[in-house]
Amino acid sequence: MSVSIDKILAGDVQAVSRLIRMIDDNHPAAVMILKQLFPHTGRAVIIGLTGPPGAGKSTLTNQLIRSIRKQQKTVGVLAVDPSSPFTGGAILGDRIRMQEHFNDEGVFIRSMASRGEFGGITSATRGALTVLDAMGKDYILVETVGVGQDEIDIARVANTTVIVLAPGLGDTIQTLKAGILEVGDILVVNKADKPDANVAIAELKAMVALGISTNLGTEDWQPMVVSAIANSSQGISELWSAIETRLAYLSREPSPHYKKRRFYFHKLELVDLVKKQFMENILKDLNQKGRLDDYVNAIIKKEIDPYTASEQILANLSKES
Amino acid sequence: MSVSIDKILAGDVQAVSRLIRMIDDNHPAAVMILKQLFPHTGRAVIIGLTGPPGAGKSTLTNQLIRSIRKQQKTVGVLAVDPSSPFTGGAILGDRIRMQEHFNDEGVFIRSMASRGEFGGITSATRGALTVLDAMGKDYILVETVGVGQDEIDIARVANTTVIVLAPGLGDTIQTLKAGILEVGDILVVNKADKPDANVAIAELKAMVALGISTNLGTEDWQPMVVSAIANSSQGISELWSAIETRLAYLSREPSPHYKKRRFYFHKLELVDLVKKQFMENILKDLNQKGRLDDYVNAIIKKEIDPYTASEQILANLSKES
Numbered sequence: 001m002s003v004s005i006d007k008i009l010a011g012d013v014q015a016v017s018r019l020i021r022m023i024d025d026n027h028p029a030a031v032m033i034l035k036q037l038f039p040h041t042g043r044a045v046i047i048g049l050t051g052p053p054g055a056g057k058s059t060l061t062n063q064l065i066r067s068i069r070k071q072q073k074t075v076g077v078l079a080v081d082p083s084s085p086f087t088g089g090a091i092l093g094d095r096i097r098m099q100e101h102f103n104d105e106g107v108f109i110r111s112m113a114s115r116g117e118f119g120g121i122t123s124a125t126r127g128a129l130t131v132l133d134a135m136g137k138d139y140i141l142v143e144t145v146g147v148g149q150d151e152i153d154i155a156r157v158a159n160t161t162v163i164v165l166a167p168g169l170g171d172t173i174q175t176l177k178a179g180i181l182e183v184g185d186i187l188v189v190n191k192a193d194k195p196d197a198n199v200a201i202a203e204l205k206a207m208v209a210l211g212i213s214t215n216l217g218t219e220d221w222q223p224m225v226v227s228a229i230a231n232s233s234q235g236i237s238e239l240w241s242a243i244e245t246r247l248a249y250l251s252r253e254p255s256p257h258y259k260k261r262r263f264y265f266h267k268l269e270l271v272d273l274v275k276k277q278f279m280e281n282i283l284k285d286l287n288q289k290g291r292l293d294d295y296v297n298a299i300i301k302k303e304i305d306p307y308t309a310s311e312q313i314l315a316n317l318s319k320e321s
Numbered sequence: 322m323s324v325s326i327d328k329i330l331a332g333d334v335q336a337v338s339r340l341i342r343m344i345d346d347n348h349p350a351a352v353m354i355l356k357q358l359f360p361h362t363g364r365a366v367i368i369g370l371t372g373p374p375g376a377g378k379s380t381l382t383n384q385l386i387r388s389i390r391k392q393q394k395t396v397g398v399l400a401v402d403p404s405s406p407f408t409g410g411a412i413l414g415d416r417i418r419m420q421e422h423f424n425d426e427g428v429f430i431r432s433m434a435s436r437g438e439f440g441g442i443t444s445a446t447r448g449a450l451t452v453l454d455a456m457g458k459d460y461i462l463v464e465t466v467g468v469g470q471d472e473i474d475i476a477r478v479a480n481t482t483v484i485v486l487a488p489g490l491g492d493t494i495q496t497l498k499a500g501i502l503e504v505g506d507i508l509v510v511n512k513a514d515k516p517d518a519n520v521a522i523a524e525l526k527a528m529v530a531l532g533i534s535t536n537l538g539t540e541d542w543q544p545m546v547v548s549a550i551a552n553s554s555q556g557i558s559e560l561w562s563a564i565e566t567r568l569a570y571l572s573r574e575p576s577p578h579y580k581k582r583r584f585y586f587h588k589l590e591l592v593d594l595v596k597k598q599f600m601e602n603i604l605k606d607l608n609q610k611g612r613l614d615d616y617v618n619a620i621i622k623k624e625i626d627p628y629t630a631s632e633q634i635l636a637n638l639s640k641e642s
Contacts, residue, residue, distance in 0.1 A: 031628050038626035052373070266627070267617045273631035275600055281635070283592060296588045305359035306587070307352050310594035314602070 002029060005036050011135045013108065020110055023127040026280075034127055037134040044076070044133040045247060048158030050144045055166040056190040059230040060239075061143050065101055067240045068139050074106040075139045076132035080125055108137065123276050126157060126269060157265060160246045162186045162239070165204075167196040184223055186242045192227035192235065201227055221249055282317060323350060326357050332456045334429065341431055344448040347601075355448055358455040365397070365454040366568060369479030371465045376487040377511040380551040381560075382464050386422055388561045389460050395427040396460045397453035401446055429458065444597050447478060447590060478586060481567045483507045483560070486525075488517040505544055507563045513548035513556065522548055542570055603638060 228235025549556025
């Protein structure tokens with residue numbers, strides 16, 4: 001199975017789909033192609049959208065696609081789904097809301113599954129971003145669900161991260177306070193016609209004013225708070241204008257803060273890749289020789305503790321290589 | 322800083338607190354102590370509780386603590402919070418609901434933060450579980466928030482995993498369908514007095530009957546569905562009875578399915594530790610020599626792609642060691 005680089009660069013949808021599937025399946029040939037695509041990347045604007053289930057991310061993503069298309073720009077959408085590590089099946093449920101764009105050649109939508117025990121979500125997503133960037137999309141929207149490490153990692157690869165919240169989702173805002181909120185460049189309170197919406201907006205604005213949201217601690221950008229009712233297209237132009245303000249900020253002569261953040265992005269990407277390659281190549285080898293299973297059986301019999309077992313495995317690896 | 326093994330085994334609360342803090346801070350001495358505690362583990366019943374924010378996990382945990390204490394059994398509670406990788410601060414919000422147990426010596430409650438870029442949440446949580454088990458707690462409740470990989474990992478270390486859901490949390494049940502639901506041994510629909518509760522219960526029961534919930538694909542246990550209104554203590558005895566049914570199932574002569582699951586648990590634990598030690602020891606070394614930063618700068622200048630950089634780093638590691 002192979003894919004032509006030229007076809008990817010020309011934006012051939014079939015070739016791009018096949019390559020993203022190869023990346024998602026962790027196909028060995030995918031890395032070879034990604035290496036060749038890398039010099040052709042760096043032009044797309046990457047916008048991350050995240051937040052808890054039920055906040056209306058898909059509806060908002062759909063509205064942003066419309067805003068981008070109105071300006072004759074092209075857009076790629078990656079929907080990263082928390083999926084089963086056992087069945088591998090991604091959730092396609094709310095993708096249906098984006099169906100109106102299926103026949104538009106300027107829009108490319110793909111769901112990514114979260115794979116395997118080796119924490120492949122970020123490297124697969126990064127790979128897919130490389131492809132959409134290289135195929136020439138002007139904007140890339142990356143949508144994730146949740147408040148976990150995956151979402152923070154994806155925020156790290158985006159130029160601009162939009163956190164979507166909605167009033168009445170229980171402890172949601174409380175949960176977000178200490179975590180993902182800090183990675184948000186733009187905070188949207190969706191479903192702003194609901195009770196308590198004003199309270200949520202006021203609370204977020206107060207938090208921003210207090211400097212609780214720190215943008216990874218590496219920028220001088222102050223997060224913007226926007227309210228919206230995505231279902232009836234309200235607040236979308238305000239959100240788009242906030243995104244444009246953010247992009248204008250980024251296109252200025254990069255500040256030392258911004259350079260630091262970009263450096264940090266690439267460092268994490270590299271560390272993730274090293275970790276992934278280590279786990280895949282070296283542990284696969286260990287697994288094949290059956291020694292990993294021998295250690296597990298010894299742990300179950302309490303003949304060895306897992307910490308010592310791990311140390312022995314790493315020590316043996318160094319000796320052999 | 323050190324901690325006496327004997328004090329931990331005797332259940333000394335101060336020593337236990339200090340050790341868990343050391344584990345959470347990734348203190349090097351913690352591993353030495355965990356190694357010595359390992360032979361004293363394996364007695365506690367570990368119950369995982371997870372689900373989306375707002376489902377009422379803390380209230381339910383609080384009720385389970387009461388059920389356990391009524392039987393004169395002791396309990397340890399680990400609340401694993403999605404926390405900021407930047408400020409490191411855990412959320413203590415709903416811990417307040419468990420405050421009634423603060424003066425009860427038979428109850429030990431700790432919040433764990435999720436640390437660092439090397440995915441330390443599971444190894445720190447596993448370490449804390451080892452400590453609570455070794456200190457002699459009869460039951461350990463592990464509470465996590467969310468639908469991500471962390472929750473699935475924690476489900477893997479528990480004997481019994483309770484998924485807490487509530488009607489009216491948007492796409493929540495839909496999200497759970499493809500992901501965490503499969504790791505649930507007991508499914509609780511909390512806030513059962515809310516509209517749509519019956520729909521949620523019927524839907525879950527239908528899914529269980531269809532075999533969609535596969536319990537990691539390694540067991541013959543069919544998940545139980547329980548409804549509850551934790552705020553007014555309704556359904557708690559039904560939940561406890563479901564837990565007892567599950568524990569009776571586990572205490573039978575272990576089935577091949579169960580043995581397979583236990584093997585898988587320990588294998589994942591070992592792989593996680595190998596990954597963590599590799600990242601900490603070897604990458605720290607690389608970082609100190611500054612070569613990691615040189616690679617990152619070359620990537621930013623597009624002199625090298627990240628995939629090739631990662632391969633070179635791993636190749637150099639093998640040569641040196």
